[in-house]
Amino acid sequence: MTCEFCQALSGRFNAHRECCQVRQLTGAPAHIRNAAYARTRTEGGEKALAELKQKVRAEYQRQQGIKQARARLELDRQTAKGRAEVGALLNTMKELNMNLPPADRPKAKECA
């Protein structure tokens, strides 16, 4: 039902596939979508219009789900990256004894 373009929310569309037509209509400006709705009502009646609107609503929900999942993934990636960076910084601070108050730091080796 949903082609590889639609699964990936690609910028590409196959005009011969219904999934792509619905996806394109979902992302189209309101006046274009409304023109398609009017045409569908004229050609197929209220039932066809209701079906098309339902398909557009479902497609919109599907896209929102994908976008939210991608946003969550990106947030998790950023969080993991941040944690790794903080961990590395803390290790560096430990190695350099930067986390100790100055009085507790080991004395620098005296030159002979």
Ligand SMILES: [Zn+2]
């Ligand atoms: Zn498609």
